[in-house]
Amino acid sequence: AARAARFVAHFVGNVNMFEGKVAERTDKTARITGATGAQILVENAGNAAAAGADIVFAIRPEKIKVSSKKPADGVNALEGEVYDIAYLxxxxxxxxRLDDGQLVRASALNAARITEDPLTWNDRAWVSFRPDAGVVLTR
Structure with a gap:
């Protein structure tokens, strides 16, 4: 638990936190349902994330993709609106800002940005991430 706490402390302010309950558990994955009913699928949940447990999925901005179209596989794809853009x-x-109100921060290298998919303020957008892209922490 101390290691997990250090991990979070190291990234405070620069990490996205998805909170929820473990709705379903398999050997490798856990399905987490948030307070608003949004669901995500995560790996590396460890033994602590038993069905019904309260957990937090912490994921760094560079691990999150943003697109104007829903990803083909639909895994961990959440819809919202572009609230702000910073060019650094x-x-x-x-x-x-997801439809459930949560603010998600995603970053992309400009060289990798798709010019055919230019997103701007107030556009509808999808954020998505791989089930193994973050760290599961117990609350």
């Missing part, structure tokens, strides 16, 4: 040299940081 070689990186762009997007703040997307």
């Amino acid at each position: 040299g070689d990186m762009t940081v997007y703040h997307v």
Whole structure:
């Protein structure tokens, strides 16, 4: 638990936190349902994340993709609106307000940005991430 606390302390202010309850558990994955009913699928949940447990999924901004279209696989794809954009040299940081109100911070290297998919303020957008892209912490 101390290691997990250090991890969070190291990234405070620069990490997205998805809070919820473990709705379903398999050997490798846990399905987490948030307070608003939004669901995400996570890996690396460890033994602490038993069904019904309150957990937090912490994920760094660079591990989150932003797109104007829903990702084809639909895994961990959450819809919202572009709230703010910051251009920081070689990186762009997007703040997307999800439909459930949560603010998600995602960053992308400008070289990797898709010019055919230019997102701007107030656009509808999808954020998505891989089930193994973050760390599961117990509350």
